[in-house]
Amino acid sequence: MAGLCRRYGGRAAVHGLDLRVERGDLYGFLGPNGAGKTTAIRAILGLIQRDSGQVEVFGERHPVRQREEIGALVETPTFSEWLSGRNNLRIAAAYAGRGSEADIDEALERVGLRERAGERVGGYSLGMKQRLGIARALLGKPRLLVLDEPTNGLDPRGMKEVRDLLKELVRRDRLTVFVSSHLLAEVEAMCNRVGILDRGQLKAEGSVAELVKRLGGATHVEVGVATTDRPRALGVFEKLGGVEAMGEGEDGRMLLSLRGLEPAALNRALVEGGIDVGALVPRAGTLEELFLSVTSSEPGVA
């Protein structure tokens, strides 16, 4: 996607958005509420007109032919509620021009709904509808899955099942998955690459580890010292410089952010200051820290 722009009235929902998802990626699309994630997804799927910009899917620029490769789930999936789950999938298969009864059975089996496929969708729970929406996106074996908040309404077990399913689709079926979510831990656990959108613009893109390293510029460590030694330890940090206490880590250890300072030098300074160091654990930056550092706190447009 290159230079995507879409304005609503006088305000830009997405502005000059460039995004690149590689084949085989499980790409996490993150952003605060109103950052423009859904607008971008709708533009990819051709649901909204673009003011400018290009979308290319596996080298194809024609919007109808692009959609032959895409399975999609946008926001809360909607269905013809008076029809059965199976009939809803038949509708999707008919419009997709692919997806036999065996494919429908396979998609239902994958999301655990085969037994209840004959029931009216109106009687389904939110989680069942969400799973049926995923089954619909999987119909006809698309090469790219575009999923907007696919774990909405699912319980923790259901969320894990979806995560596992998406990983399996990438690993076993060689699918490319583009998934938007507001659940940072979920994206961190599942995606190999992420893009962070804020106020309609991409603020960061790459692997989580790479981004934390590139954007954070700091090393995080957890230091275990006795509670009574903490005031003295803070004095040592102040003398050293480049050390910022960020709160508490695991098991009550102090969580520190180091800038221009190696963990070994910190350890040496503490020992020389007469403080016993029970543990010194390097800790990678989190996606949450990265997210908060690159996004603004004010809401956007869409």
Add this chain to the structure above:
Amino acid sequence: MPRQFSSMVKVELLKVFTRGSGIGTLVVSALVAAFVTLLTWKVSGWQDGMSFNGQPVRGLFAFDVVTVGAWVLYARSLVVIPFLLLLATASAVAGEHADRTLRELAVRPVPRWSILAAKSVALAVLSACSVAITFTVAISLGWVLLGPPAIDQAIAEGDQSLARLALGYAASFFSDLALVAIGMALSVFVRSVGGVVVSIILLLIADRVLWAILALAGFLGVEVARDLVQWTLVAAMGCWKGWDGEFLPSQFAIVGLLTALAWGVAGLRFGRVDVP
């Protein structure tokens, strides 16, 4: 046309024929036919023993299967069935827009206009079924209750009068297609079932006002107004009325033109509209 178009029509038929508005259209079509037929039979019974200027009334008015079929055709073309058909159209497009199920179709690899085309074909089949049910119930029940076409009705045409009545029903199907196309165009702009119903009521009121103005102008001697009056919507959609006289090709041409125009507007607009 996308290669999967026939499958699209098939699933649209499934939706149209299982939705309340579709079932309602078919049930009301049968009920209207049965009710009007029974009413005609009852009225025909009242003639027995009645006289006018010393002459028995029976025989002055022909109450036979053709009469019944004609009355049912008029009843069908009044408010109820066109309204239900319009409701079925609005539910298929504006309703799906409002409940966001249209989005699930718009993400599929088909041009937007083909979605409307598939829905139109399904709604046309619904209309054809409605016409067929109405005709079948009226004629079969009318034949049983009132017997075959009366002799005086058949002086010139004989069975042909029944055949002409069937043509009238076919013409009312043609009018239905225009209604579906207009309902579809309104649905694309208004995007809610209630909005479509209100819009069509306003459209009909405007059409009747225009008709009255043109009719008055024609009465006052304005020649062009007499020509233009047939272009009003309701006048044109009454093309089926020619069954017992003369079908006017100009009316059919106007209805066809209106249908094509409404479909064109709907297709162009739907191709550019944002789907929520």
